[in-house]
Amino acid sequence: MIKIGVLGLQGAVREHIKSVEASGAEGLIIKKKEQLDEIDGLILPGGESTTMRRLIDKYDFFDALKNFGKQGKPIFGTCAGLILLATDIIGQEHSHLQLMDMKVERNAFGRQKESFETALNIQGVAEDFEAVFIRAPYVIEVGSDVEVLATFKDSIVAAKQGHYLCCAFHPELTEDHRLTAYFVKMVENAKKELAS
Numbered sequence: 001m002i003k004i005g006v007l008g009l010q011g012a013v014r015e016h017i018k019s020v021e022a023s024g025a026e027g028l029i030i031k032k033k034e035q036l037d038e039i040d041g042l043i044l045p046g047g048e049s050t051t052m053r054r055l056i057d058k059y060d061f062f063d064a065l066k067n068f069g070k071q072g073k074p075i076f077g078t079c080a081g082l083i084l085l086a087t088d089i090i091g092q093e094h095s096h097l098q099l100m101d102m103k104v105e106r107n108a109f110g111r112q113k114e115s116f117e118t119a120l121n122i123q124g125v126a127e128d129f130e131a132v133f134i135r136a137p138y139v140i141e142v143g144s145d146v147e148v149l150a151t152f153k154d155s156i157v158a159a160k161q162g163h164y165l166c167c168a169f170h171p172e173l174t175e176d177h178r179l180t181a182y183f184v185k186m187v188e189n190a191k192k193e194l195a196s
Contacts, residue, residue, distance in 0.1 A: 002187050005030040005039035007065075009055040011047030011080065015172035016180075023181040033064035041074040041187030044081030046134070046170050049106065052080055053096050062097075069099045074163040074190050076183045082166040083137050090140065100164045101143030102156075107135050120169075122150040122158055126178045131157070131169035138168050163190050 001024075006016040008029035017027035020043070028039055036042070042065075044052075056062050069075050077085040077100075084096045088103035115134040121127045131152075139156035142148060150158035150167070158167040158179075165186060171179040 001026050002040045002184065002191055003028055003038060004041045004043065004184065004187060005035065006043045006045055007052075007061075007081075009047075009059065009061075010052050011045035012170065012172050013045055016043050016045050016078075019172045019177050019180040020184065022177045023184045025184045025187070031059075033059065033061050036064055036068050039073075040191045041076070041183065042068060043183070044075060044077040044084050045172070046079030046081065049080040049083040049096070052084060056084075056096075066097055066099070069097070069164065072163055072190060072194055074165065074183065074186045075099065076186075077164075077166040078172070079134070079136060079168060079170055082139070082168055085164060085166050086139075087143075100159070100161045100166060101146055102159060102161075102166075103140045103142075104137050105140055106137050118152060120150045120152060120157065122179060123147075124149065125182045126176070129171075129178060130174045130176050131167075131171070132173045133157075133169045136168040139166075 003026045004020045005028045006013050008031045020027035085100040086104040087098045089095045090105045117132050119128045120131045122129045146161040
């Protein structure tokens with residue numbers, strides 16, 4: 001059985017674990033960088049991206065996370081996790097992990113009270129995925145090898161680049177596990193490729 005970790009520094013960690021397990025994989029909360037060796041894929045959950053970055057630095061996760069991705073192991077960033085993966089963040093001099101070639105805008109849909117739900121067509125996943133947006137970012141532009149999976153009002157809200165996946169919403173906050181299951185499949189495929 002494949003093991004998928006959820007970075008357990010901040011955010012809706014338990015909900016992600018539940019979704020991973022509902023998708024047929026084993027879920028593991030990652031609190032120490034050494035645990036990254038035990039897993040096949042990783043979810044960077046929602047939360048607050050600058051706080052998460054501070055905690056990543058405090059617990060010496062930064063290089064370990066970059067190396068995890070560079071080994072070809074899949075990473076799925078949701079909401080703040082999407083911001084952590086981006087090469088470029090509007091209004092910020094420095095971005096974080098720089099693993100996905102995209103430019104993002106933080107809190108692009110407004111503050112907490114502008115949170116909303118909508119049915120999205122996510123390519124290869126679902127035509128009617130119930131997406132929960134909470135102080136969500138969005139992707140303004142992507143590099144040529146980034147595949148756009150979903151848009152909302154002309155803004156990119158889900159994308160994939162090789163073994164990296166991201167979305168601006170919170171797939172763990174509903175009972176619809178299809179996007180998590182899509183990531184589990186990515187992890188299974190990557191594990192086979194890395195083993196061959």
